[in-house]
Amino acid sequence: AAALEAYDGHERVWCGRDEERGLVALVGIHNTALGPALGGTRVWPHESFEAGMTDVLRLSRGMTYKAAVAGLPFGGGKAVIIADPKKDKTEALLEAYAEMLVALDGQYYTGEDVGLTLADADFIRERAPNISGTSKGGSGNPSPVTAEGVFLGLKAALAHKSGSDRLAGVLVAVQGLGSVGWSLCEKLHAEGAELVVADIDTDAVDRAANTFGARMADAGDILFVEADILAPCALGGLFSSDTIPQLKAGIIAGAANNQLARHEDARLLMERGILYAPDYVINAGGLMNVAAELAPGGYNREATMRKVTEIPRTLTAIFQKADAEKRPTNEVASDIAMARIADKRS
Ligand code: NAI
Incomplete structure (x- = not known):
């Protein structure tokens, strides 16, 4: 019921599961009217699948509003990996998640969120192109x-x-x-x-x-x-x-x-x-930062920090x-x- 309440006209939700490598991941795409879905990946030990679903639905909707108010050409998306970032976040799990991102074929761009570090993002980037906020050639931790x-x-x-x-x-x-x-x-x-x-x-x-x-x-x-x-x-x-x-x-x-x-x-x-x-x-500063990395012409720190001054x-x-x-x-x-x-x- 809570997940249904959080459902608000989302365009799509994907569930990726790899039992062997311990992955249960949900990718929510809320709205892509303004552009492709962009939003971080959270790794959190939700107590149930439904709690993870509620979280991803609420978070992805928030990203739609965030990008729109910030004037960015992106839509709202977010991912939740149901796992304890301290205990369960193995290389195998991240590898399985990278494969899921590749399978989504550019429909969702991600980056860091709670439980997913810069080092994790770098690891995923070596296996999947649609992650920004990485240190190698990216804009770094947002x-x-x-x-x-x-x-x-x-x-x-x-x-x-x-x-x-x-x-x-x-x-x-x-x-x-x-x-x-x-x-x-x-x-x-x-x-x-x-x-x-x-x-x-x-x-x-x-x-x-x-x-x-x-x-x-x-x-x-x-x-x-x-x-x-x-x-x-x-x-x-x-x-x-x-x-x-x-x-x-x-x-x-x-x-x-x-x-x-x-x-x-x-x-x-x-x-x-x-x-x-x-x-x-x-x-919205973090989103402005990763969005700048995906913009034509590539990342420009000064322009990004100028954009951040629009927030106040x-x-x-x-x-x-x-x-x-x-x-x-x-x-x-x-x-x-x-x-x-x-x-x-x-
Ligand atoms: P983080 O994982 O680095 O830090 C979260 C901190 O909150 C951890 O130290 C954790 O121990 C603590 N925490 C968790 N539950 C708590 C509780 N009940 N009481 C007190 N502390 C608790 O995450 P990060 O990246 O600093 O993000 C913080 C928040 O900001 C999240 O809600 C995230 O979605 C949001 N956010 C982060 C952005 C970013 O660029 N990192 C961008 C936009 C939003």
Whole structure:
């Protein structure tokens, strides 16, 4: 039922299975009106096939909106490999997945996501052409670019809410200290923000305490700590009618995909006066980076970083329109995406 609820006019979903090599992979193609489907591959030990299916359907839909709002000529796609990245991600599994990508014959382009590292992407690239964000001749790990966009977007949200984007003394709660979360912490710390952090990986939390003087919070509490800004940089499905009443931060601005349990929950955030930077707008830097690699003429870092500076401008326009129309920010953002897709279709 949950998977059916997440199904939203997807064009295609493929399932790849190789029992011998331990692969169960789902590739979701949501919408290709604007171009070929592009989106990362997640490796995660979902508790069931259905949970993996729900994840891939929600993630691939998010990519359609992300590319459309960012003005990129790509459609929405995403892959989920149901496996524990720490235990099950063998070379044989990645090899089987590369063969699946080859079989999809250019209908889906991928890159890194949670659980799939730059080294994995390089390994796959040697066996399948349709993966970007690789180090050999590619644009590299997109996470630092994602973090830059999130950082600029977070400052735009702060400026919109408080009239200034000065971070000195501003308390930011960061959930997840992986590739994006860590890089975001570096940038926040460099501009004088105070940090409170959590990760299920306690070593990462210790490192953040030592490196940034960050306060440590329990992974179960980080969403609800007293902070000015909450930056979710782990997994999605965080904000719902259960959790929203308990939030204390006035701004949500982070990298995680699918932060809302349901699209409609953004209204609850608005009613509580919490400014929500729509996830697929603020975290589009990584997509901009891999899309640049696939563009005619090839990858150009400077042009990509210029494109990333559009993120705070886009967000500010969304915040202003949402205020003027008294509508949730993600509704305004999805209108922009839908209009671009409708324009292209007509
Ligand atoms: P990552 O795998 O490097 O880091 C995720 C971190 O979250 C890990 O340290 C993990 O231990 C931690 N984590 C997982 N569950 C947690 C929980 N319940 N509480 C606290 N920490 C938890 O992933 P990455 O690449 O940093 O991505 C983070 C988020 O940003 C994901 O939702 C991803 O889809 C999204 N994103 C990433 C992009 C990129 O360029 N890497 C681009 C756009 C979105």
